[in-house]
Amino acid sequence: MRTRRSRCPGLPSTLVLLALLSASCSKVSAPGGPPNPSSAPTADHVRTFLTGANDSLLKLGIAASQAGWVAQNFITDDTEALDSRATQALADAAAKYAKEAVRFDKVDVPADLRRQLDLLKVSLVLATPSDPKASEELTRIVSKMRGTYGKGRWCLDPAKPDVCHNIDDVTRVMATSRNEPELRREWEGWHTISPPMRTDYVRFAELSNAGAKELGFADTGAMWRARYDMPPDAFATELDRLWAQVQPLYLELHAFVRMKLRQKYGDVVPEKGPIPAHLLGNIWAQDWSNIYPLVAPANADAGFSLTDILKHKPVSPLDMVRIGERFYTSLGFAPLPPTFWSRSLFVRPRDRDVVCHASAWDIDAATDVRIKMCIEQTAEDFSTIHHELGHNFYQRAYKDLPVIFRDSANDGFHEAIGDTIALSVTPEYLVRIGLLKAAPDASRDIGLLMTRALEKVAFLPFGLLIDQWRWKVFSGAIKPDQYNAEWWALRLKYQGIAPPSPRGEEFFDPGAKYHVPDNTPYSRYFLADILQFQFHRALAQAAGCTQPLHRCSIYASEEAGKRLNAMLAMGQSKPWPEALNALTGSKEMDASAILDYFAPLKAWLDEQLKGQPVGW
Numbered sequence: 001m002r003t004r005r006s007r008c009p010g011l012p013s014t015l016v017l018l019a020l021l022s023a024s025c026s027k028v029s030a031p032g033g034p035p036n037p038s039s040a041p042t043a044d045h046v047r048t049f050l051t052g053a054n055d056s057l058l059k060l061g062i063a064a065s066q067a068g069w070v071a072q073n074f075i076t077d078d079t080e081a082l083d084s085r086a087t088q089a090l091a092d093a094a095a096k097y098a099k100e101a102v103r104f105d106k107v108d109v110p111a112d113l114r115r116q117l118d119l120l121k122v123s124l125v126l127a128t129p130s131d132p133k134a135s136e137e138l139t140r141i142v143s144k145m146r147g148t149y150g151k152g153r154w155c156l157d158p159a160k161p162d163v164c165h166n167i168d169d170v171t172r173v174m175a176t177s178r179n180e181p182e183l184r185r186e187w188e189g190w191h192t193i194s195p196p197m198r199t200d201y202v203r204f205a206e207l208s209n210a211g212a213k214e215l216g217f218a219d220t221g222a223m224w225r226a227r228y229d230m231p232p233d234a235f236a237t238e239l240d241r242l243w244a245q246v247q248p249l250y251l252e253l254h255a256f257v258r259m260k261l262r263q264k265y266g267d268v269v270p271e272k273g274p275i276p277a278h279l280l281g282n283i284w285a286q287d288w289s290n291i292y293p294l295v296a297p298a299n300a301d302a303g304f305s306l307t308d309i310l311k312h313k314p315v316s317p318l319d320m321v322r323i324g325e326r327f328y329t330s331l332g333f334a335p336l337p338p339t340f341w342s343r344s345l346f347v348r349p350r351d352r353d354v355v356c357h358a359s360a361w362d363i364d365a366a367t368d369v370r371i372k373m374c375i376e377q378t379a380e381d382f383s384t385i386h387h388e389l390g391h392n393f394y395q396r397a398y399k400d401l402p403v404i405f406r407d408s409a410n411d412g413f414h415e416a417i418g419d420t421i422a423l424s425v426t427p428e429y430l431v432r433i434g435l436l437k438a439a440p441d442a443s444r445d446i447g448l449l450m451t452r453a454l455e456k457v458a459f460l461p462f463g464l465l466i467d468q469w470r471w472k473v474f475s476g477a478i479k480p481d482q483y484n485a486e487w488w489a490l491r492l493k494y495q496g497i498a499p500p501s502p503r504g505e506e507f508f509d510p511g512a513k514y515h516v517p518d519n520t521p522y523s524r525y526f527l528a529d530i531l532q533f534q535f536h537r538a539l540a541q542a543a544g545c546t547q548p549l550h551r552c553s554i555y556a557s558e559e560a561g562k563r564l565n566a567m568l569a570m571g572q573s574k575p576w577p578e579a580l581n582a583l584t585g586s587k588e589m590d591a592s593a594i595l596d597y598f599a600p601l602k603a604w605l606d607e608q609l610k611g612q613p614v615g616w
């Protein structure tokens with residue numbers, strides 16, 4: 001996860017988007033009008049405007065980052081107030097510049113200036129209407145929905161509030177319980193938090209659409225899709241194309257997991273139909289890793305535990321970060337600056353509470369990059385360090401561009417980079433850096449591939465459908481009296497998942513997923529999931545890896561490092577297909593790298609599924 005401009009799926013809100021969301025009525029001239037009624041705007045006006053926007057966004061961004069860092073490291077009412085004030089100031093400025101940029105639509109300017117104007121216009125996640133009353137109402141609704149989710153808990157016995165479950169408790173039960181009635185109760189319990197959001201969501205969609213229309217977009221969904229350097233409808237078609245590439249693999253994974261769950265839970269799991277949503281180890285059925293023990297291939301145990309190695313050697317948390325840094329320097333990147341080491345948070349402080357969720361920070365959009373983690377000596381944290389540092393090295397690569405360009409090529413790219421590097425944390429890499437004596441032989445690969453597929457392949461249809469639902473809600477194709485029915489129709493269509501009990505329109509099940517009440521676009525996570533395999537394949541080829549793709553690590557390949565840096569250094573100064581081309585040699589997103597990566601698992605699944613039903 002990364003603060004300010006991006007985040008990982010399922011995680012709490014980061015700051016800039018939150019800021020943009022809560023942007024309230026800024027005092028700006030009506031969009032479309034010239035800067036000065038007496039003269040039409042010129043290219044010089046645009047230059048002056050962009051210089052001001054770059055300076056102001058940088059200054060406010062630094063202030064908001066510093067306030068956010070302190071608020072998360074020293075949690076008090078005062079730091080929270082300082083943080084929200086700084087965040088609001090940044091949000092107001094971003095909203096102001098987005099609306100003002102519309103004035104220059106007809107001015108003839110060089111391409112890089114035009115791109116900066118365009119990026120300002122599509123930077124908003126939520127456009128507040130210019131009518132102050134409507135704007136205030138929209139801002140209030142969003143924070144109310146967010147609050148409803150944040151305070152969400154369900155109580156088996158209202159007389160005993162200390163046994164009520166919040167999302168952490170729900171997550172733990174879903175991950176660890178193998179008791180079907182308990183899982184059903186937990187699933188139904190959590191989905192009682194969202195019906196109160198239902199009428200709010202209807203009004204929210206109306207008001208946010210009004211704001212998007214003022215900026216020239218058909219609706220809020222079209223505004224979100226406009227961020228991808230292509231017409232909004234073409235982007236939707238593009239996602240469908242990528243999904244069609246990976247769907248056959250997903251169908252087999254789904255069929256195999258269904259078969260195994262049926263062996264475990266009996267007739268609750270149909271032989272041919274959709275999988276009940278409460279049995280996949282996760283409240284949203286978006287990541288199935290937790291049920292690995294139920295589906296583990298026989299004799300495919302890796303034979304070593306990285307967690308045990310890190311604990312027994314021992315490798316300290318700081319050393320784990322140094323190993324992560326060395327991965328990037330081995331590719332040719334400059335080492336992290338001294339301030340990274342003196343200002344980051346690596347271990348949980350003994351004297352106070354902090355927000356421990358792993359994040360990467362870019363405080364000054366220049367050299368002051370940091371991570372904030374409470375590192376444990378586990379394989380998961382080892383991989384997360386490589387992921388978080390990916391954000392930091394991306395941030396350093398684009399630091400010399402104009403401020404508006406200092407971001408990833410599109411919002412899927414930032415998360416994808418860290419994950420790309422994490423794909424290179426292979427057993428053979430562990431051997432090369434001296435943590436492991438010998439890598440397990442290829443017969444053990446199926447276990448590792450199954451683990452990865454339960455996380456990455458299982459996620460894809462979920463990553464796609466959240467915005468499929470919202471785009472249709474915003475466009476009016478899904479009416480309020482069909483919210484829940486259409487939600488479950490999409491979950492059935494893409495995921496092959498069904499609710500454990502009937503879900504009428506008295507429920508509002510989309511609201512039980514954080515990103516819906518928080519109003520965070522979700523397609524980025526689908527893109528990141530696709531792109532990381534495409535990046536990994538291209539970099540592995542550049543590194544000269546001739547092994548099966550899942551065994552390739554780009555560690556110590558300067559050639560791969562050069563290709564990676566060529567893309568990172570572009571930031572978002574060019575349309576994303578050009579950035580993609582710099583790394584992969586292709587301007588097209590391509591999900592076939594996922595099929596390459598999981599090819600041995602696919603062959604194994606083919607065998608296991610002989611005579612078994614596939615699909616639902």
Ligand SMILES: [Zn+2]
Nearest residue numbers: 001002008415
């Ligand atoms: Zn991340």
